[in-house]
Amino acid sequence: MNPSIGFVLLTHQNPSQILFLCQQLTRLFDAAPIVIHHDFSKCDVNTSLFPKNVSFVEDWETTRWGGWGVVGGQLKATRQLYSRHNPDWFVVLSASDFPVKSASYILEDLYGGGFDAYLYHRPIGPCRLPLPPEGFGEENFAHPAWERLAFERYVAIGFGFYKLATRLKWRKKAVYLRQRFFIERFTPFDGSIGSFAGDFWLTGNRATAEAMLEDSALNRKLIDHFRRRPNPDEGxxxxxxxxxxxxxxSADNKRFTDWAGQVNHPRTLTRDDFPRLRSSSAHFARKFAFDPEALLELSLSLTPEQVG
Structure with missing residues (x-):
């Protein structure tokens, strides 16, 4: 019998926090399979300390913020999860994520939700709104001007001169060809494929995993394109x-994040946030600093009858 759920973890630091998260997921989800893509070039991990339901990707990729390695690692870990365990559902997490609902609540919500995937996404088209210098704030991916950032990253044809612009303190660091004529001829977006982008963190079912792992013309075309684009995880x-x-x-990715006053990363969550986490509709929250006592308190407070 296939397991109900499995987990894909993308990690590169904080081995103690990785181990703690795996122990809690193992306890809460009845030893559900967990596959970890860890970038061992960033730090070592003693894999022998982990529960038996945890495995590591052996042919791991080097990762960096904004690089393809995060996406490649997620694909490799997802492939390993489904080739060995084939769960009904999978959840992609980082080491700083943590469940904020009980396993029974999460599974009931997934099986009854009517969706194949939970991923915040929005269609991306030409946008000329000015990018706010202070960042996108609480709206983050939903900010109207974020569409311009995504269009320049994933659709427009850019020519960057970042080092020169930084040295000379130029505000503009690239120029972009935005015309449909060039886009349709030199990108996958030839009119038959739409562009979408948003937050990276995903929950999906078996059909979603199969779509991501299929060796299809669409997948090969998109992989080749996004390998050469910045921040491919968000597109x-x-x-x-x-x-x-x-x-x-669903555009609801079942994640709680607080972007108020932030630029590149969501605010670090603390005990003071626990009431909001429990009353939200989210299944998981991010980001947490490693505080085992506080996280264990949160974990032990999750009850089957908890509702969002």
Missing amino acids: FPHTLLCNVPGLKI
């Missing part, structure tokens, strides 16, 4: 999945 899964006919994708 590749969304574009791929949203172009699969019949796949039902």
Whole structure:
């Protein structure tokens, strides 16, 4: 019998926090399979300390913020999870994520939700709104001007001169060809494929995993394109999945994050946030600093009857 749920972890630091998260997921989800893509070039991990339901990707990729390695690592870990365990559902997490609902609540919500995937996404088209110098704030991916950032990253044809612009303190660091004529001829977006982008963190079912792992012309085309683009994690899964006919994708990714006053990363959550986490509709929250006592308190407070 296939397991109900499995987990894909993408990690590169804090071995103690990785181990703690795996122990809690193992306890809460009845030893559900967990596959970890860890970048061992960033720090070592003693894999022998982990529960038996945890495995590591052996041919791991080097990762960096904004690089393809995060996406490649997620694909490798997802492939390993499904080749060995084939769960009904999978959840992609980082080491700083943590469940804020009970396993029974999460599974009941997933099986009864009517969707194949939970991934915040939005269609991306030409946008000329000015980018706010202070960042996108609490709206983050939903900010109207974020569409311009995504369009320049994933659709427009850019020519960058970042080092020169930084040295000379120029505000503009690239120029972009935005005309449909060039886009349709030199990118996958030839009119038959739509562009989508948003937050990276994903929950999906078996149909979603199969769509991501299929060796299809669409997947090969998108992988080749996004490998050469900045921050592909915020564009590749969304574009791929949203172009699969019949796949039902919710824009609610079941994650709690607080972007108020932030720029590149969500605010670090603390005990003071626990009441908001428990009353939200989210299944998981991010980011947490490693505080075992506080996280264990949160974990032990999760009850089957808890509702969002």
